[in-house]
Amino acid sequence: HRVAVGTLEWVQQCCGGARGSLPERAQEAGLETGHTLVYVGVDNNLAGALEISDELREEAPNAVASLQRMGLEVHLLSGDNPRAVARVAASLNIPLSLAHGGVKPEEKAKFVSTLQNQGRSVAMVGDGVNDAAALAQADVGIAMGGGVGAASEVASIVLLGDRLSQVVSGLELSRATLTKIKQNLGWAFAYNLVGIPLAAGAALPGFGIALTPSVAAALMGISSLGVMGNSLLLRISAWETMQNSDPTHSRQQVPK
Numbered sequence: 001h002r003v004a005v006g007t008l009e010w011v012q013q014c015c016g017g018a019r020g021s022l023p024e025r026a027q028e029a030g031l032e033t034g035h036t037l038v039y040v041g042v043d044n045n046l047a048g049a050l051e052i053s054d055e056l057r058e059e060a061p062n063a064v065a066s067l068q069r070m071g072l073e074v075h076l077l078s079g080d081n082p083r084a085v086a087r088v089a090a091s092l093n094i095p096l097s098l099a100h101g102g103v104k105p106e107e108k109a110k111f112v113s114t115l116q117n118q119g120r121s122v123a124m125v126g127d128g129v130n131d132a133a134a135l136a137q138a139d140v141g142i143a144m145g146g147g148v149g150a151a152s153e154v155a156s157i158v159l160l161g162d163r164l165s166q167v168v169s170g171l172e173l174s175r176a177t178l179t180k181i182k183q184n185l186g187w188a189f190a191y192n193l194v195g196i197p198l199a200a201g202a203a204l205p206g207f208g209i210a211l212t213p214s215v216a217a218a219l220m221g222i223s224s225l226g227v228m229g230n231s232l233l234l235r236i237s238a239w240e241t242m243q244n245s246d247p248t249h250s251r252q253q254v255p256k
Contacts, residue, residue, distance in 0.1 A: 015041035
């Protein structure tokens with residue numbers, strides 16, 4: 001026997017265009033419940049349909065709410081039927097205009113490209129082979145650790161903990177790191193703006209102040225220590241971020 005399981009189009013293609021009253025009845029049932037339908041074909045007959053519903057991850061609502069509070073626009077892309085996607089979007093407080101169902105893998109990548117052409121920076125979160133193209137296209141591809149290898153291979157970031165809350169932690173830590181870089185650059189420029197003229201003797205004629213080579217070298221060392229100390233404060237930021245985004249894992253150590 002030849003058995004095909006998948007979308008109605010796929011089953012009809014594999015089973016010689018099998019048709020009947022089952023698709024209409026199944027579609028009506030799927031629309032009423034908002035579940036995804038998977039059809040089963042045997043030889044040239046459409047044998048049945050399975051109704052599937054995915055459960056949301058426990059941390060999903062909090063993760064989406066945190067991303068929205070950060071000022072990010074959250075889209076939902078899925079290959080499931082639009083009714084099922086709309087139901088999930090409503091439970092996550094994602095506007096229906098940002099929920100897209102029935103999206104094929106190549107369409108996900110095209111959607112990401114469209115956002116980029118509008119001048120937006122796009123981060124894509126996915127865990128399956130259907131997300132691989134979009135993960136590669138996005139400015140930042142984030143793969144869940146529990147997903148397939150294809151997604152992990154093309155992603156910029158792999159969340160080994162397989163928790164959506166780590167998406168929020170990663171973005172917050174990235175922003176904190178960029179802030180530290182700007183602070184260190186500002187400190188270095190200001191420090192050298194004052195130190196270099198003093199070392200060159202600019203204050204010697206008017207104030208009698210000059211820096212000997214040994215003092216100048218010591219001050220440069222102090223500058224480096226200040227930059228290093230400011231950077232090490234990121235460990236505190238990382239610890240606080242992990243506790244705030246995922247209290248159940250607050251005892252996990254910050255990676256070195």
